[in-house]
Amino acid sequence: MSVPDNGNVTLSINQSGIATISFYHPAQNSLPTALLNDLTAKINQAGNDSQTRIIILKSDGNRTFCAGASFDELLLIKDKQAGAEFFSGFARVINACRKSPKIIIARIQGKAVGGGVGLAAAADYCLATEAASVKLSELAIGIGPFVISPAVIRKIGLPAFSQLTIRAVDFQSAKWAMEKGLYNEVYPDITALDDAIVALTEKLAAYHPEALNGLKEILWEGTADWDELLNHRAAISGALVLSEFTQQALKGFLGGKR
Numbered sequence: 248m249s250v251p252d253n254g255n256v257t258l259s260i261n262q263s264g265i266a267t268i269s270f271y272h273p274a275q276n277s278l279p280t281a282l283l284n285d286l287t288a289k290i291n292q293a294g295n296d297s298q299t300r301i302i303i304l305k306s307d308g309n310r311t312f313c314a315g316a317s318f319d320e321l322l323l324i325k326d327k328q329a330g331a332e333f334f335s336g337f338a339r340v341i342n343a344c345r346k347s348p349k350i351i352i353a354r355i356q357g358k359a360v361g362g363g364v365g366l367a368a369a370a371d372y373c374l375a376t377e378a379a380s381v382k383l384s385e386l387a388i389g390i391g392p393f394v395i396s397p398a399v400i401r402k403i404g405l406p407a408f409s410q411l412t413i414r415a416v417d418f419q420s421a422k423w424a425m426e427k428g429l430y431n432e433v434y435p436d437i438t439a440l441d442d443a444i445v446a447l448t449e450k451l452a453a454y455h456p457e458a459l460n461g462l463k464e465i466l467w468e469g470t471a472d473w474d475e476l477l478n479h480r481a482a483i484s485g486a487l488v489l490s491e492f493t494q495q496a497l498k499g500f501l502g503g504k505r
């Protein structure tokens with residue numbers, strides 16, 4: 248049995264070399280394996296395309312940016328190997344962002360939870376709305392933010408990461424996320440966010456591509472071990488997700504509907 252493949256990831260590159268990658272899933276833009284793999288492929292494709300100057304990473308809809316791991320798929324995991332493979336999907340997306348030769352600008356229109364916070368942290372620069380509050384809910388569902396933590400800690404540091412993960416049922420505001428360094432700019436609404444995204448990416452796309460590539464390299468200095476590190480972390484989350492605690496917490500959240 249697998250999760251219905253009813254989301255999608257699209258990639259378009261405009262005349263200015265601005266590549267836009269957008270993902271969508273009907274369950275609050277949560278991420279099953281199929282979408283994680285497609286996201287990785289599109290990030291690689293955009294990064295390797297000679298037309299691309301800059302990448303925008305976004306999701307569809309005007310509500311949740313990303314609800315993290317797909318609970319429907321987590322409920323189907325029956326052994327450690329399958330668990331590790333599922334969470335490796337997040338590792339591959341983060342590593343694709345990290346290794347992309349192009350600067351990635353994230354557009355965060357609404358709430359980011361769990362792996363969604365990881366995605367925001369894997370971008371090079373984040374623009375968000377005031378509605379884009381953040382939560383690391385993993386402890387509340389019996390796992391931990393193991394795969395995403397290197398990316399999140401790199402942006403907000405250990406004290407803020409500790410607060411976010413220990414306060415597992417509390418949302419922190421977009422303003423908090425900006426003060427801590429996850430977001431770089433926060434706008435009152437989606438219209439203002441989109442105006443700012445267009446203005447910034449058009450400027451960036453006109454800069455010297457080799458300077459941007461060089462900047463990308465130094466932004467991620469010191470992360471060469473992340474291929475191995477994140478896969479190791481995926482195995483930790485992949486084993487924890489098998490517990491009765493997690494199964495009950497996920498079924499409780501989904502309200503017995505699945």
Ligand SMILES: CC(C)(COP(=O)([O-])OP(=O)([O-])OC[C@H]1O[C@@H](n2cnc3c(N)ncnc32)[C@H](O)[C@@H]1OP(=O)([O-])[O-])[C@@H](O)C(=O)NCCC(=O)NCCSC(=O)C[C@@](C)(O)CC(=O)[O-]
Pocket residue numbers: 273274275277278310311313314315316317318319334337358360361362363365384385390391392393394395396480481484500501504
């Ligand atoms: C996103 C908000 C805030 C929106 O909050 P809201 O706008 O109030 O919407 P809602 O809560 O009413 O949800 C709407 C629908 O989306 C579904 N839904 C929602 N989330 C998921 C999900 N993840 N997987 C599957 N379905 C989900 C939810 O079940 C519901 O289904 P419906 O009743 O319409 O049939 C809220 O839904 C929420 O808090 N969701 C839970 C998000 C969460 O806890 N994510 C953490 C995932 S764990 C993770 O990512 C692990 C990782 C990768 O970090 C591990 C590691 O790093 O090692």
